[in-house]
Amino acid sequence: MEPLERALSAEGLTLSAIPGKGRGLIADKNFFPGDVVICQEPYASSPSKTSTELRCDGCFASAGLKKCSQCRIAWYCGSACQKSEWKLHQLECPALSSLREDRKKMLTPTLRLMIRLVLRRKLQDTGVIPKTATDNYDLVAALASHMSDLDEKQLLLYAQMANLIKMILPSVEVDLREITENFSKLSCNAHSICDDQLRPLGTGLYPVISIINHSCRPNSVLVFEGRIAVVRAMQPIHKGDEILISYIEIAATTETRQEYLKQYFFTCSCLRCIKNPLEELKENAILEGYRCKDHKCIGYLFYEAKEKKFTCQVCGLSRDEYGINRIAKEVSTKRASLASTVNPSEASLLYRNLELLELKLFHPHSINLLRTRETLLKILMELNDWRGALTYCWLTIPVYQRLYQSPHPMLGLQYYTCGKLEWILEQTENALKSFTEAAEILRITHGISTPFMKELFSKLEEARAEDYYKQSA
Numbered sequence: 481m482e483p484l485e486r487a488l489s490a491e492g493l494t495l496s497a498i499p500g501k502g503r504g505l506i507a508d509k510n511f512f513p514g515d516v517v518i519c520q521e522p523y524a525s526s527p528s529k530t531s532t533e534l535r536c537d538g539c540f541a542s543a544g545l546k547k548c549s550q551c552r553i554a555w556y557c558g559s560a561c562q563k564s565e566w567k568l569h570q571l572e573c574p575a576l577s578s579l580r581e582d583r584k585k586m587l588t589p590t591l592r593l594m595i596r597l598v599l600r601r602k603l604q605d606t607g608v609i610p611k612t613a614t615d616n617y618d619l620v621a622a623l624a625s626h627m628s629d630l631d632e633k634q635l636l637l638y639a640q641m642a643n644l645i646k647m648i649l650p651s652v653e654v655d656l657r658e659i660t661e662n663f664s665k666l667s668c669n670a671h672s673i674c675d676d677q678l679r680p681l682g683t684g685l686y687p688v689i690s691i692i693n694h695s696c697r698p699n700s701v702l703v704f705e706g707r708i709a710v711v712r713a714m715q716p717i718h719k720g721d722e723i724l725i726s727y728i729e730i731a732a733t734t735e736t737r738q739e740y741l742k743q744y745f746f747t748c749s750c751l752r753c754i755k756n757p758l759e760e761l762k763e764n765a766i767l768e769g770y771r772c773k774d775h776k777c778i779g780y781l782f783y784e785a786k787e788k789k790f791t792c793q794v795c796g797l798s799r800d801e802y803g804i805n806r807i808a809k810e811v812s813t814k815r816a817s818l819a820s821t822v823n824p825s826e827a828s829l830l831y832r833n834l835e836l837l838e839l840k841l842f843h844p845h846s847i848n849l850l851r852t853r854e855t856l857l858k859i860l861m862e863l864n865d866w867r868g869a870l871t872y873c874w875l876t877i878p879v880y881q882r883l884y885q886s887p888h889p890m891l892g893l894q895y896y897t898c899g900k901l902e903w904i905l906e907q908t909e910n911a912l913k914s915f916t917e918a919a920e921i922l923r924i925t926h927g928i929s930t931p932f933m934k935e936l937f938s939k940l941e942e943a944r945a946e947d948y949y950k951q952s953a
């Protein structure tokens with residue numbers, strides 16, 4: 481048995497060739513919801529960087545950062561992270577320091593990730609950092625690259641990026657073809673590193689986690705504890721089942737999901753993607769379609785081309801195409817005018833107007849309406865309008881229930897937000913219910929021992945005690 485296979489076997493996993501998918505991971509034992517299937521430190525990672533937010537190279541925190549005084553590119557939240565990153569940064573720093581200021585500005589997180597990957601390999605090859613069965617460059621070399629699927633434009637872009645890496649690291653022997661291929665590997669293997677609330681913090685390459693294939697109806701979920709990637713079972717996984725996670729936002733129609741998956745060069749054939757055509761039409765009519773003329777009916781509409789109308793499949797009422805197109809045009813004009821809005825009070829008014837208009841057009845469970853309401857929720861929280869925010873948070877829940885099969889972290893997090901708002905509004909009994917729902921889901925997806933989960937459990941206990949006190953008073 482190879483060292484990787486031995487390491488996987490100790491975790492109850494087998495590396496297998498899966499017809500039509502390349503390699504994959506198969507459960508060699510039963511996993512229960514909440515069980516950790518596998519976890520891994522990144523082979524290389526880089527924090528995301530925006531004009532307004534910088535992050536620590538070590539833990540991706542954004543508070544209390546100090547810049548490396550030499551290269552002025554790396555940031556650290558304190559000496560512990562600076563120390564843990566030192567072996568790598570010792571090689572990276574002189575290379576970055578010698579870059580011209582305009583070149584420093586071109587250093588995207590992806591370029592930085594590649595620099596760190598090349599340097600980490602060098603550190604392992606020279607014995608500065610030990611290699612292990614699950615942490616070595618051979619695992620990166622074995623990743624799917626899809627080089628033959630790239631179009632010329634993409635290939636040229638990766639080749640130019642490889643040239644930049646060679647220019648930035650003149651003291652390292654760099655194989656341009658290999659680096660070009662590695663850029664392609666990053667595109668279909670790297671994972672976005674997120675915080676507990678699924679907000680992106682950076683990017684990492686986890687060569688063992690990257691063996692896991694995709695499903696739009698996955699049995700596992702990938703979350704992060706700091707930079708460590710943790711795959712947990714969401715559903716019962718039986719011995720012999722393939723471990724599957726989702727690479728993409730699954731709140732989308734099949735067509736949209738397949739579009740997102742083009743980056744990975746495969747067509748998903750999971751059970752959600754190959755449902756019968758009528759089911760497919762129904763899902764599209766709900767997620768991207770229009771609402772019934774009778775606003776009390778939550779039926780979905782099918783288009784009847786001959787009569788140029790949309791007919792509700794529940795109550796039979798029809799809407800004419802002309803009327804639909806007219807409102808759709810108004811919606812897109814209103815949406816376009818929102819792009820320049822920065823003031824939250826003004827934004828809340830404009831988004832409420834947009835929501836009212838969208839309510840006339842879209843199915844109540846449509847993704848368009850959901851996104852508008854999610855935006856309103858954020859704006860109202862920013863404005864400390866807790867009551868308004870709670871209304872919108874609750875409006876999203878039935879749609880989340882439809883889109884994310886439970887237990888899904890997105891649903892758990894949304895219940896958590898409802899609970900926090902209800903707690904602020906002193907709706908103790910409701911807060912207790914929402915925290916309980918959140919904890920039931922998130923203990924499966926996030927585990928029970930992180931500071932984030934401990935905070936949720938302590939809020940739950942506080943709500944339980946307060947509720948008991950109120951009931952008995």
Ligand SMILES: C[S@@+](CC[C@H](N)C(=O)[O-])C[C@H]1O[C@@H](n2cnc3c(N)ncnc32)[C@H](O)[C@@H]1O
Pocket residue numbers: 500501502503504622623624626668669690691692693694695744745746747748749
């Ligand atoms: C992160 S890798 C997964 C491991 C990969 N199968 C391997 O052999 O290394 C992503 C690639 O795996 C393949 N893949 C992942 N999920 C798939 C699926 N559901 N159906 C077909 N191919 C899939 C695609 O080639 C995709 O670009």
